[in-house]
Each structure stands twice: as C-alpha cells, then as structure tokens.
Amino acid sequence: MGFKKYFIFSIILIVAVFGFAYSLELGDYNFTMFDYSLTLPVAAWLIIPISLLAIVTFVHILWYGMINYFKHRAVLKDHETMIKMIKSNLLEKDETYKFKTKEFKNLSSILSQLKIDVQANRFTSSDEELNKIVAGVQDIKDGKYVSEKVIKINETTTLANLNMLNKVNEQIDFAVDVLKKPENYSSNVVLQSFENVLKDKSMTTMKKVYKNVKLDKDMAKKLFEKDAANNEFGFTTEEILKIVKDLDYKKDDFIMLAKNYETILKPDQIIALFEKLSSEIEDATSAYLHVLFEYEMITKAKEVLVNTKDGEYSPFKALLDLKEAGKHYNLEAISYK
16 A cells, blocks of 8 residues: 555544544543643544554654665666766776665676676667667777767777777778877877778878888888889888888898899899998898899999908809809809808
C-alpha cells in the first residue's frame, strides 16, 4: 500500500472510530495529572492513541522514504558517473571519479585497473554519447580517421596517435603538412607521412619538405631511390652531399648509393657526382672507383689508385691489374672489403 492510500485510510479509520464512539453518548472523561486537568469526550480519548500511532507511522514512513530516496539518487548519480568513467577509459583519459555508494566504489576500483576495449561488432546502449564514442573508437581501430567533431581525444594517447596515422593515410595533403612542421607530431606519424608523400607525390614536392625531417639511412635510401626514378627534377650534387654528410655515410653506404644511381644517371653525371663526393669524403672513394670501373674509365681509375697507399683499395688494384693483363671479371664479383 502506498503512503497516500495509507494516509487516507488512516484518517477514515480515525473519523469512523470517533463517529461511532461519539454516537454511543458515553459522555466526558476528565483526566487529571498533578495540577493539570483536561476534560474531553470519551470518543476523543479513544482516538488519541490511534492518532498518535498514525502520526508516528507517518513520520516513520517519511523518514525511511527519504533515506531510500537519497540512496536511490546516489545509485543513479553513481551510475551516471560510471558511464563517464567508461567513456574516459575508452578515450584513454586519465581522470579521477568519486562515487558515493560502496558497491560502485568497488566496481570503479576494479575498472580503473583494466583497459576497456570495443568489439568488432556494433555497440548499442541507451546512452547516445557512449554509442558515438564506441563507434568512433571502432572506426579508428578499423583504420578510419575520425574528426574531433565526432569524439574528443587527448592528443597524447595511443588512440589519438592511431587516429593521426589514419588521417595521414587518408589525406595525402595532410601528410605534406605534417612534413612542413614535423616537430608538432610524433615520430611514427612523421615517418608514415614521409613514406606516403614519397610514394604519392612528385619529387618536386618532396624536395620542398624533406629538409624539415630528421632522416635516417633507411629514409635516405628510399629518398635516393625516388630521386633516381625521377631524376629530371632530382637532387643536385650539393643536396646529395649534404644528406650523406649529415648521416655519416660509410663505404658500404656509398657503394649502395652508386648502385642506386648508375642505371639512371648518364655516365658523365654519376662520375661527376662521385668524384665530388670522394673529394670531400674519403669513404666515398670506393664508390667512385666502382663507378669508374662500371663505365670502363680505366685511365681515370688508375689516376685515383696511383695516389693511394699500399694496401688501400686492394680489390680495385687487383681488378686493374687483371684488366691490364687482358682478363675480364664481373665487377659484382669483386669484394670491396
């Protein structure tokens, strides 16, 4: 029975008891205690205990009703906070939440030690914002770029980094923008942008942005391969020289560089390039000799070797002796070490 019905029926019972007792004409009853005296109809005296019981019952019901109301409100509030915590966990945000009930405090303690992930299938709940967040996280993990207008992600999280990689893969012009200001992005985003621009944009575009990036030897190798394939708008000798100097190229690196360019550049171009490199970097001399022998520039190779010390460039000296003796060997069979 609800409080409202209980209140109404209690009033009806009190009135009924009073009416029935009053109809019996039982007269009055005088109650005396110490110097105080009170005279009331007997009917009134009969309903006083019933009325007091009803009042105490009303107060009792109201009191525990209020307690239950605040408990229920605390549960609803904690439920709301728990949803916020789940959203925060999905977005990898490091935020602290306070709970009022013991049960939710225990649950939050457990969840704070776990990482919530989303499944491949679509998620549904009564909370539209949570649905949107889960859908956004799923899209990001599926390789799609999700705009900040859809979900807000902390820039320092792995989720944000993955989303940025997706954007780089989807939008080549954005990848170019990343290379213009690489200091604003993480190293893996810069590397992916570099590879995408190298693949999809012209050498003309690449020449405008590569200097902003801190190259490693693998990146430089790919850059030189792109240059060799698009040499009409490629690097100048000075640009190549600067790159290899910055990367501290060694003998084997220069040999690889020579092999990269020898099938693309004209003989006089590649010879001039490695002559310049060897004049400034000693480790480039083996590559220069490799190029000279490749194009049968024996006289010039001899001029280079004649000024070297005994024991230096022995494979090339041996090759020179063989050629002068009329014997021919494949240059690739020669060890430069």
